[in-house]
Amino acid sequence: MWWLGLFFERLSLDVVERGVVVPGTALALCDRRCVLDANDAALELGVVAGMKRAAAQALAPSLRLIERDPRAERRALESAATWMQQFTPSVSLQSDLAFETLDEASSPCGLLAEVAPSLRYFGGLRALLGRVHAGLRSLGYRVRIGAAPTAGAAWLLARHRHASFASPARLEQRIGALPARLLARTRAQRALLDSVDVRTVRDLLALPRAAIARRLGEALLDELDRALGHRPEPRQWFETPPVFDLRVELLTHVEQAEALVFAARRLIDPMTGWLAARRGAIRAFTLYVGHEGRDDTQIGIRLADPTRDPERLLSLLREKLAATRLPEPAHALRLHGEDIVTLPDASGELFPSPGAAHESLRRLVEQLQARLGPGHVQRVRVAADHRPEAAYRIETVDALDPNRLRESVPAPMASLPRPLWLLERPIPLTERNNRPWWHSPLRLLAGPERIEGGWWDDSLMQRDYFIAEDDAHALYWIYRERPGIDGRRGWFVQGRFG
Amino acid sequence: MSSPPLPDAVWRASRIGSAAVRSFSSGFAPLDAELPGAGWPAGMLTELISRESGIGELRLLVPLLRRLTRERRFVVVLGPPQIPYAPALAAHGLDLDYLLIVQATHAADRLWAVEQTLKSSGFGALLAWLPQPRTRPEHLRRMQLAAHATQGPAFLFRPLQAQFEASPAPLRLLLLPRAGERLSVQILKRRGPVVADPILVDLPRPPSSIRLRSHVPAETALQTMRTIHGGDAEVSSPESRSRSCESTPLRETSRETR
Numbered sequence: 001m002w003w004l005g006l007f008f009e010r011l012s013l014d015v016v017e018r019g020v021v022v023p024g025t026a027l028a029l030c031d032r033r034c035v036l037d038a039n040d041a042a043l044e045l046g047v048v049a050g051m052k053r054a055a056a057q058a059l060a061p062s063l064r065l066i067e068r069d070p071r072a073e074r075r076a077l078e079s080a081a082t083w084m085q086q087f088t089p090s091v092s093l094q095s096d097l098a099f100e101t102l103d104e105a106s107s108p109c110g111l112l113a114e115v116a117p118s119l120r121y122f123g124g125l126r127a128l129l130g131r132v133h134a135g136l137r138s139l140g141y142r143v144r145i146g147a148a149p150t151a152g153a154a155w156l157l158a159r160h161r162h163a164s165f166a167s168p169a170r171l172e173q174r175i176g177a178l179p180a181r182l183l184a185r186t187r188a189q190r191a192l193l194d195s196v197d198v199r200t201v202r203d204l205l206a207l208p209r210a211a212i213a214r215r216l217g218e219a220l221l222d223e224l225d226r227a228l229g230h231r232p233e234p235r236q237w238f239e240t241p242p243v244f245d246l247r248v249e250l251l252t253h254v255e256q257a258e259a260l261v262f263a264a265r266r267l268i269d270p271m272t273g274w275l276a277a278r279r280g281a282i283r284a285f286t287l288y289v290g291h292e293g294r295d296d297t298q299i300g301i302r303l304a305d306p307t308r309d310p311e312r313l314l315s316l317l318r319e320k321l322a323a324t325r326l327p328e329p330a331h332a333l334r335l336h337g338e339d340i341v342t343l344p345d346a347s348g349e350l351f352p353s354p355g356a357a358h359e360s361l362r363r364l365v366e367q368l369q370a371r372l373g374p375g376h377v378q379r380v381r382v383a384a385d386h387r388p389e390a391a392y393r394i395e396t397v398d399a400l401d402p403n404r405l406r407e408s409v410p411a412p413m414a415s416l417p418r419p420l421w422l423l424e425r426p427i428p429l430t431e432r433n434n435r436p437w438w439h440s441p442l443r444l445l446a447g448p449e450r451i452e453g454g455w456w457d458d459s460l461m462q463r464d465y466f467i468a469e470d471d472a473h474a475l476y477w478i479y480r481e482r483p484g485i486d487g488r489r490g491w492f493v494q495g496r497f498g
Numbered sequence: 499m500s501s502p503p504l505p506d507a508v509w510r511a512s513r514i515g516s517a518a519v520r521s522f523s524s525g526f527a528p529l530d531a532e533l534p535g536a537g538w539p540a541g542m543l544t545e546l547i548s549r550e551s552g553i554g555e556l557r558l559l560v561p562l563l564r565r566l567t568r569e570r571r572f573v574v575v576l577g578p579p580q581i582p583y584a585p586a587l588a589a590h591g592l593d594l595d596y597l598l599i600v601q602a603t604h605a606a607d608r609l610w611a612v613e614q615t616l617k618s619s620g621f622g623a624l625l626a627w628l629p630q631p632r633t634r635p636e637h638l639r640r641m642q643l644a645a646h647a648t649q650g651p652a653f654l655f656r657p658l659q660a661q662f663e664a665s666p667a668p669l670r671l672l673l674l675p676r677a678g679e680r681l682s683v684q685i686l687k688r689r690g691p692v693v694a695d696p697i698l699v700d701l702p703r704p705p706s707s708i709r710l711r712s713h714v715p716a717e718t719a720l721q722t723m724r725t726i727h728g729g730d731a732e733v734s735s736p737e738s739r740s741r742s743c744e745s746t747p748l749r750e751t752s753r754e755t756r
Contacts (some may be wrong), residue, residue: 360620361572367614368600373608378599380584392584397598417703418586420556421579424571474553474710475674495583 002116002125005134005146005154006083006084008077011109012098013037014141015076015237016066018266019251021259026063027251028056036068036099049099064251070107072249073098077108079246080141081238083273087132090114092235094155097185106185110158112151112235129163139269148174151235152227155464156182175227176202182342183220192216243338244285246276253292253329257321260330264317265310267335272310280340281306290332297326304369305362306341311340312363319370365397386453387461388422388494416449417467419477419495426492436478436491440471448480467497504671522623522651525561526699533690534669537652538562538623543642543667545654547686548634551579551627553675555655557701558683560590562651567593571622571650574615576600577608579627590702596622609637616644616652624652635664642666661686672696679703 005333008014013029017039020027026041035056038047045060053065077093084091094110115128122128129145136143146157148166155173156166160182166174180198184190192215198204201224204212213221225231246267250440254260264287275282283306288296299320368377377397385391429436447466454460462482469475477495499734521535530536538544546604558698563573575582588594600615602608612626628637638654654667661672670687676698684696 051714171692357571357620360618362620364574364615364618364620365598367618369610372600372602376601378601379597380582380587380594380599382584382588388583388585392581394599396579416585418589420583420586420590421552422581422583424581445566469677472549472553473677474550475675475679476552496580498552498554498555498586 001114001149002119003148003151003154004111004113005148005151005156005158006132006136007096007144007146007155007158008080008109008141009144010037011073011077012068013039014465015069015072016251018076018140019249019263021250021252021254021263023485026060026252028063028065029068029154030056030065031068035065039192046339064252064350075246076107076141077111078238079270079274080139080326081111081135082240082244082277083135083139083270084111084113084132085238085240085277086273087116087128088113089237091238093238096155096159097389110155111238112155114151121345130191130244131295132257133162137271139273140266146360148227150227150229151233152223153229156223156227158398161362166168172228175224176200176205177454180204183216183223185220189216189220240274240277243336244271245334245336246270247290247332247334248334250330253256253331255326257318257324260321260333261318262313264321264335267333268310268313268317270338271335272308272313274337275340277306278340278342280342280417282313282337282340283309284339285313285335285337287321288334288336289326289330290334291326293333294328297324299324299332304366312366315367316370319367323371378405386451387459388418388451388465390454391418392422417446419475420498421496423496426494429491429493433492436468438470438476438478438493442468442470442476442478444468446473465494509547522562522565525565525702526558526697528697529683529699532685532688532693532697534631536542536655540650541646541648541670542561542669543638543652545656545660545665545667545670546656547656547661547670549658550675552656553673554679554681554701555673556582557590557703558673558681559623559625559653560592560701560702563597566650567596568620569622570596570598572598573623574598574600574621574624576611576615576624576626577602577629578625581719609633612642612654613637613644616641616648619648621648622650624648624650625655626653627655630657630660635666639666639733642668663686673702 012107013027016027017066023042026039026045026047028038028042028047029036030053033053035047035051035053037049042060042063042216045063047056047063051059056063056325059066063376081091089112091111093108094112095106095108096110097104098107098109115125119125119128122131129147133143133145144158144162146154146160146164148154148157149171151167153166153171153363154173156178157166160178164174174176178201180192180201180203183201183204184193193204198207205224209221222231226233248263248266250263254263271282282303284300284302287299289299289303290296301320303314305318365377375396378394379397381393381395382392383391429438429442431437432441444466445468447463449466450462450464452462463479464482465477465479467475468478475497476493477497478493479491480490480491520540521533522539522540523532523537524530533539546555546558566573568591570593575597578599582597582599584594587597600611603612608626609632612624612628615621615624615626634635641654643650660668666688668687668689670685672684672686674682674684674696676682679701680695681699681701683699685693
């Protein structure tokens with residue numbers, strides 16, 4: 001068994017900091033009286049944990065003081081647990097003292113994950129640890145990770161220092177070397193440990209068990225026993241929620257789309273973690289932009305092709321946000337997604353197949369459609385009609401699926417010359433010396449080809465088509481309206497040979 | 499004295515660049531001979547400069563487009579000046595399934611779309627018409643940077659005045675129509691020595707099209723026909739070749755249509 005203990009050392013602050021849209025905002029987290037934690041910008045101003053609220057505010061007038069929101073913390077931790085489930089299904093939430101302040105109620109501030117079965121797939125413990133750490137860092141969480149054969153030991157190691165390991169053989173030794181104060185949860189416990197000069201866990205274990213239990217409490221002894229593997233530790237596994245829903249409060253009112261995208265990234269990343277845990281790809285999701293005192297603006301996004309690639313989701317969101325006009329500045333963002341499809345896991349390929357190129361093209365089509373409008377990516381088709389204007393049709397590309405493309409193409413009437421460019425509508429030509437004229441006299445090179453038709457749908461035409469060349473040797477497709485039908489006559493240019 | 503081997507990215511000005519460039523044959527032997535890498539280069543911009551559209555610039559690319567679409571690679575046509583006419587494209591042997599047409603009316607949108615397409619790099623070839631008054635050198639520089647990762651050639655169609663502007667595109671060609679369905683291709687810029695003389699290219703025609711009444715002497719005209727179909731063996735079956743070499747009077751064919 002290998003357990004990873006993930007201690008979210010500054011969870012409360014991380015949760016609040018997600019809402020920062022203007023970099024460099026000084027932030028301090030506080031309870032009703034004191035500052036609990038402060039971000040780097042606030043620390044630079046001299047704000048430290050333990051300071052009174054009023055003192056901190058006086059010291060740094062620009063400081064934003066924000067109260068802890070345990071509910072938001074729990075939700076954040078759950079989304080991190082979901083994200084973690086892409087590595088192992090066995091993840092559970094861990095409660096402990098969130099801050100160094102003793103005598104407080106414990107709150108969820110960490111995760112424990114059993115990773116032994118996943119080690120080989122992710123390239124070993126160190127590689128996995130690096131991935132988890134970097135991944136959580138990019139989600140905006142500062143974590144300390146410990147690894148040990150028992151959950152309790154992993155948790156103690158994580159609380160002690162980042163990246164501390166204990167192999168099964170050296171478990172007792174490593175735990176023994178930990179400072180005993182790590183186990184103290186109350187002022188009384190710490191005072192006692194200090195007074196009897198117990199520095200390390202080893203010192204503590206040297207004392208008689210009954211005495212420890214009586215003086216420091218059964219709970220502390222239990223924790224030690226579990227850490228050392230003397231007692232089983234049943235854990236309740238976290239279950240992946242079927243719906244993704246995460247909200248972030250923005251600390252400032254945001255109007256610019258780019259700043260919203262910046263904030264939305266902190267919602268997209270956990271969502272892709274959720275998708276990875278559910279082995280799925282998202283087909284549609286909604287971004288709710290919260291406004292003060294009015295209904296949220298809903299931005300629905302539907303994907304032609306389901307994905308869980310954060311960059312792709314973000315670029316779609318960027319296009320969509322740029323095109324959306326918000327009635328009022330935003331003060332919160334909420335991302336909601338539940339429409340997912342299960343994806344077969346892609347296998348690593350030695351040589352990239354054309355499928356990969358199609359995949360990136362599909363993404364491009366989506367992106368173009370998001371900005372230009374769905375009708376602006378088109379395909380031309382041959383239609384069975386003699387009349388040049390009716391011999392083609394334009395259709396909108398909606399989903400680019402190379403396997404679904406094949407459709408019966410009417411055999412083209414290939415034997416006659418047709419121009420590669422067709423003009424939107426025929427342009428009348430002037431006539432000089434009985435010859436059609438378009439910037440210069442046109443010479444007829446071939447023709448006439450008579451095309452008649454359209455009596456069935458009221459667009460009767462009778463035309464004689466010619467291929468003409470101008471003085472610069474460019475070729476045109478021109479026609480002469482046959483006289484007598486509705487008075488239209490003369491020469492027209494309808495196409496260019498490209 | 500033998501010169502030490504140079505990295506592929508370095509080319510000597512006296513020689514025509516080759517190895518480093520992935521290229522696609524243009525389908526015209528005389529043109530391939532002068533293009534670095536013996537064909538249309540991938541991973542960089544190619545500018546095709548002409549007075550206006552419709553002088554044969556599209557037919558110059560027909561052999562390439564035919565090959566790519568048949569290999570099931572997508573050709574993106576971005577901001578075409580007129581309607582790409584499906585019957586003619588199909589007659590030239592292009593698979594229309596693999597031709598994507600992107601319409602972007604606003605200049606800013608079009609420049610954006612070109613850059614995005616180049617970045618996506620999943621296309622077989624890109625044909626883009628830039629809005630001339632809005633195109634600045636920095637746009638082109640960004641496009642050239644984005645083009646580095648592409649797997650297929652990227653063509654920018656530009657008007658005549660563009661030939662006097664500086665451009666980061668490593669290959670720039672000036673196209674002029676010539677009599678007898680030929681196109682003069684002058685290489686303005688390439689990775690290699692300067693070419694003074696324009697290259698004459700016989701433009702491809704649909705396999706069984708009729709012959710044009712030409713103003714060049716009959717003998718040359720016949721020769722032109724042969725070279726066209728000789729260089730185009732993939733499409734013209736023996737029967738279609740023989741058919742096209744007979745001078746079929748046009749009136750007969752038009753009667754069939756009626």
